[in-house]
Amino acid sequence: MFRNQYDTDVTTWSPAGRLFQVEYAMEAVKQGSAAIGLRSKTHVVLACVNKANSELSSHQKKIFKVDNHIGVAIAGLTADGRVLSRYMRSECINYNYTYESLLPVGRLVVQLADKAQVCTQRSWKRPYGVGLLVAGLDESGAHLYYNCPSGNYFEYQAFAIGSRSQAAKTYLERRFENFMSSSREDLIKDALIATRESLQGEKLRSSVCTVAVVGVGEAFHILDQETVQQLIDTFEIVKEEEAPPAEPQPATEQDAAAEQASGADQGGAAGDQGGSPMDI
Amino acid sequence: MATVGETQRTLYPYVTGSSVVAIKYKDGILMAADMGGSYGSTLRYKSVERIKPIGKHSLLGASGEISDFQEILRYLDELILYDNMWDDGNSLGPKEVHNYLTRVMYNRRNKFNPLWNALVLGGVKNGEKYLGMVNMIGINFEDNHVATGLGNHLARPILREEWHESLTFEEGVKLLEKCMRVLLYRDRSAVNKIQISKITEEGATLFPPFSLKTYWEFSAFKNPTVGAEGSW
Numbered sequence: 317m318f319r320n321q322y323d324t325d326v327t328t329w330s331p332a333g334r335l336f337q338v339e340y341a342m343e344a345v346k347q348g349s350a351a352i353g354l355r356s357k358t359h360v361v362l363a364c365v366n367k368a369n370s371e372l373s374s375h376q377k378k379i380f381k382v383d384n385h386i387g388v389a390i391a392g393l394t395a396d397g398r399v400l401s402r403y404m405r406s407e408c409i410n411y412n413y414t415y416e417s418l419l420p421v422g423r424l425v426v427q428l429a430d431k432a433q434v435c436t437q438r439s440w441k442r443p444y445g446v447g448l449l450v451a452g453l454d455e456s457g458a459h460l461y462y463n464c465p466s467g468n469y470f471e472y473q474a475f476a477i478g479s480r481s482q483a484a485k486t487y488l489e490r491r492f493e494n495f496m497s498s499s500r501e502d503l504i505k506d507a508l509i510a511t512r513e514s515l516q517g518e519k520l521r522s523s524v525c526t527v528a529v530v531g532v533g534e535a536f537h538i539l540d541q542e543t544v545q546q547l548i549d550t551f552e553i554v555k556e557e558e559a560p561p562a563e564p565q566p567a568t569e570q571d572a573a574a575e576q577a578s579g580a581d582q583g584g585a586a587g588d589q590g591g592s593p594m595d596i
Numbered sequence: 597m598a599t600v601g602e603t604q605r606t607l608y609p610y611v612t613g614s615s616v617v618a619i620k621y622k623d624g625i626l627m628a629a630d631m632g633g634s635y636g637s638t639l640r641y642k643s644v645e646r647i648k649p650i651g652k653h654s655l656l657g658a659s660g661e662i663s664d665f666q667e668i669l670r671y672l673d674e675l676i677l678y679d680n681m682w683d684d685g686n687s688l689g690p691k692e693v694h695n696y697l698t699r700v701m702y703n704r705r706n707k708f709n710p711l712w713n714a715l716v717l718g719g720v721k722n723g724e725k726y727l728g729m730v731n732m733i734g735i736n737f738e739d740n741h742v743a744t745g746l747g748n749h750l751a752r753p754i755l756r757e758e759w760h761e762s763l764t765f766e767e768g769v770k771l772l773e774k775c776m777r778v779l780l781y782r783d784r785s786a787v788n789k790i791q792i793s794k795i796t797e798e799g800a801t802l803f804p805p806f807s808l809k810t811y812w813e814f815s816a817f818k819n820p821t822v823g824a825e826g827s828w
Contacts, residue, residue, distance in 0.1 A: 414699050415692035422684045455722070456685055 690719025702734030
């Protein structure tokens, strides 16, 4: 990708028929930390790599609950992701108010895609710099969608986005044929292993990843750190020595960046409900 | 409330329909209403269809102002149209339509411009039967049997005694006819042209109108003033 004379405005086509600004927006997604999603017939699992900038700061929240039956994991500009999550929550709750039933995931995803498209056709706007993995359940079963800044959306059996997501995708490509009939536990295990692939050699610990599940009879919720660590331990060969960092941190984190606190960190201290304190 | 144009909001109804009665039965919902449209105390219109199918899964029956019912049908037509335009395999079921109507009715009531109707919404989706009612002030509820207007006072007591889960179609129709007969005798705005419709998983069916047999040879009818000399 090099700079050229057709990439200043989102409303300028290049002679080859490309909108460079939109493509640059998709680059922003590739720079964000990895997010992974996979689904079976009855469950969808989202996992993401959560690395804090420094030892002193908290993690960025990358997984958002949109409704009891829908959740989203983001990669890219997290601020854009938050705004879109707020839009999604608003749409779900309005639909519920009018129709007293759950907004079908497929419709929410189309609305989101149309919203993203608007930003690719207005000279005074810019595309959203965030990719969203939307996980949800509706009458027709469990679904996983990927929404990109271009306004396109695709349904997937399993997918990964963000930096070093190719390693996760390779793992998922090998295993995806079994996912439809996987049990909930196997699905989460596969998500964690895929996350480990994205870490490329670094040790997989519950402090660097966040996992969320939604399924038939199970509302969308983020798993707390202890549960995640236990699941990791079941398949990790070497048991990790490091104590889970949940204990010393909560007090400072709550003061420092209440908005930024992720479910994975606070979960251990908050209890074993499996819900993040930021869950709505 | 508008200061200019008091005539811009509904003050009283003009052409009205009388009761609607509906019950859940084994395969779905059965709904009955007569085909009368009264203009005050005159039974003016005698072929008014007061039960209409909505989308694939629901039936709507209305009593009250007929023009408002037609307006509601337009709203629902648009709703179902947009629902179909998504073309994604999802569809609005009876519960969703009922809730939508509740929002519309309550909203109009808050603006002091009500849709002067009592609506019965019944349907079946994915094997689940649903039957609800909503009226002009936004009161809504679901039940195994519902009725509007005088039907609440005359038909529902019969239904409370005789309704049970797993009524067959024949039993259901007989039960509804019993209710409609009482209404025909006792409701002055009832007309002897009844329409029964059913909705099941397969879809909606509107049966052709028919008349109920009535018996007027009761001795009390023959000499109605025998207990009150001088009255008429």
